[in-house]
Amino acid sequence: MTHRISPPCPRPRRPRVALPAAACDCHAHVFAPAGVYPYAERRPYTPADGTGLAAYRAMLQGIGATRAVLVHSNIYGPDNRATTDALAEMGGAFRGIALVRPEIDERALQALAAAGMRGIRINLEFPGETTLDDMTALAPRLARLGWHLQLLVRAERLPEIANRLLALPLELVIDHMGLPSAEAGLASVRSLLPLLATGRVWVKLSAPYYVTSQPRPDAPPDDRLATAIARHLFEARPDRMLWGSNWPHPHSAPVPDEGDLVDWLAEVVADEAGLDQVLVRNPARLYGFDAP
Numbered sequence: 001m002t003h004r005i006s007p008p009c010p011r012p013r014r015p016r017v018a019l020p021a022a023a024c025d026c027h028a029h030v031f032a033p034a035g036v037y038p039y040a041e042r043r044p045y046t047p048a049d050g051t052g053l054a055a056y057r058a059m060l061q062g063i064g065a066t067r068a069v070l071v072h073s074n075i076y077g078p079d080n081r082a083t084t085d086a087l088a089e090m091g092g093a094f095r096g097i098a099l100v101r102p103e104i105d106e107r108a109l110q111a112l113a114a115a116g117m118r119g120i121r122i123n124l125e126f127p128g129e130t131t132l133d134d135m136t137a138l139a140p141r142l143a144r145l146g147w148h149l150q151l152l153v154r155a156e157r158l159p160e161i162a163n164r165l166l167a168l169p170l171e172l173v174i175d176h177m178g179l180p181s182a183e184a185g186l187a188s189v190r191s192l193l194p195l196l197a198t199g200r201v202w203v204k205l206s207a208p209y210y211v212t213s214q215p216r217p218d219a220p221p222d223d224r225l226a227t228a229i230a231r232h233l234f235e236a237r238p239d240r241m242l243w244g245s246n247w248p249h250p251h252s253a254p255v256p257d258e259g260d261l262v263d264w265l266a267e268v269v270a271d272e273a274g275l276d277q278v279l280v281r282n283p284a285r286l287y288g289f290d291a292p
Contacts, residue, residue: 006255007048008055008248012062015262020276022292024067024283027175027206027244030056031073032082040077044126044250047075051248053086059247063258065279069244069287071097071121071150074128078104080112087116095287097121097150102134109141118287119148119173124157132161139168148172148202148286154179158191171200171286176207176246180229189229196237202286203237205230205278206244208264209252223264230268234278238269241278242286 031047039046060068072083078101087096098117100109120142122130130138135149142149148171155178158165165172172195180188195201208226234241243265249255269275280292 002043002046004046005048005051005248005250006253007050008059008255009257010050012059012257013259015063015259015266017263017266017275019064019262020272020280020292022067022284022289023065023275023279024069024243024287024289025060025065025245025247026069026242026283026287027071027204028056028068028247029073029250030070030083030086031075032085037076037079037082039075043075043077045075047073047250048248053089056247059245059258063245063262066093067283067289068094069097069118069283070094072099073250074099074123074126078129080115080117084112084115084117090116092116095289099129100138101129102138106141109145113145113147117147119150121150121152121175124151124153125179126152132164135168139170143169146288150175152176152179154181155189155191156181156184158195162191162195166195166198166200171202173202173204173242173286175204176210177203177205177226177229177233180211180226182211182225185225186229186232189233192233193236196233196240199237199240202240202242202282203233204242204244205234205265205268206242207246207249207252208261209249209256227264227267230265234268234274238274238277239282241269242282243278 030053031051070083072080080098083096096117097119098112150173152175211226
């Protein structure tokens with residue numbers, strides 16, 4: 001039986017730093033009310049109440065962001081309607097990342113693109129519908145749409161699969177800084193640097209609360225180490241960094257205040273130019289947003 005996640009922070013505080021116009025949250029999940037769409041039988045969690053689009057939009061308004069990328073959750077499997085419904089309600093103002101099976105037909109792919117999807121996600125930590133092996137056949141089809149491949153994978157695993165990833169005709173996005181561990185510290189993201197050097201790989205400076213010792217999921221976040229890791233990545237390729245709230249924080253207890261997460265990013269990038277790069281210019285380029 002899967003666990004029910006905690007609800008998000010009900011009233012996030014306004015960040016100390018003002019976000020630039022057209023700031024984008026590049027990683028969030030929204031869920032339909034229970035019973036609207038079936039949950040996947042094999043899923044890592046069940047969503048809490050208050051995790052739908054209205055609550056998410058209120059959070060964005062609270063922190064001062066106006067754009068977003070909704071990452072379809074594997075709790076629904078390849079049924080993307082919970083996310084495409086939200087994209088439709090936003091009238092094209094948001095973008096999305098889909099979850100698909102390798103046998104998806106061209107008509108279905110085109111429909112997802114028309115709905116606002118700009119890539120697919122595969123989870124190498126919690127295997128689901130599509131594997132890395134499937135990407136050899138699927139990647140050319142995604143490339144024709146201008147999509148990218150987003151991966152949830154520990155950075156320590158990247159050396160063994162880097163050549164396979166770079167052989168794909170796609171840009172790549174690594175979630176949550178490659179899930180670095182407190183035990184390995186900066187060394188845990190060393191494998192990201194040669195990938196960033198190619199110019200085809202992007203990294204999300206997100207979920208600093210995941211920087212904990214393993215295998216102890218109850219270990220407290222190490223904010224100083226998370227900041228050092230994020231700054232190390234940002235300094236390597238500021239033009240390939242993105243930020244995401246990871247709302248509603250499915251694997252974090254207690255859930256963070258999103259105002260704190262924005263201020264954490266401000267500490268990482270150090271100035272307004274860095275915030276504009278990570279929150280506006282980089283997302284506009286990768287996800288196809290209009291220039292503000």
